[in-house]
Amino acid sequence: METVRDMKKHVTIVAALHIGFGFLGLIGAIVIFFLFDFAQSQVYDVDVADTVLNILKLLVPLLLGLGRILSIIGGFGLLAYKQWGRIIIIIMSAVNCLNIPIGTAKGVYSLWALVQDDTIRLFNDGTADISVRKN
Secondary structure, eight states: OHHHHHHHHHHHHHHHHHHHHHHHHHHHHHHHHHHHHHHHHTOOSOHHHHHHHHHHHHHHHHHHHHHHHHHHHHHHHHHTTOHHHHHHHHHHHHHHTTSTTHHHHHHHHHHHHHSSHHHHHHHHSSOSOOOOOOO
16 A cells, blocks of 8 residues: 555646646757757858758757657646556656756656556556555
8 A cells, every 4th residue: 555655746746847848848949949940040142051050940949849748748647547557657757868968867867657567556546546555
């Protein structure tokens, strides 16, 4: 009984981390868009540089924003104890492990919390109100 309750706390912490960092990442994507826009405004009479910056200005923030939106949606799915939220966060945590050092710590902790037997049982039952664990 105690481990399921502990795993509920870990799932809540993982969800909060992914939602919080997701919103920070969205702000970062917007800042990157405007930085590329500023860099593009500083280029004069070079068509190739203007084209490359125009592509990067759209592509980089779009990819970063998409990943952060998935983290936010997955975090809310975790708070609702939905299996699809758990799967999204497992995938995003594996990707986050490439962001050394903060992303790695967040990714490893999230993966650890979401692959525990009690967490899997918590999500498979479809409810967060498991009070008695049978042995």
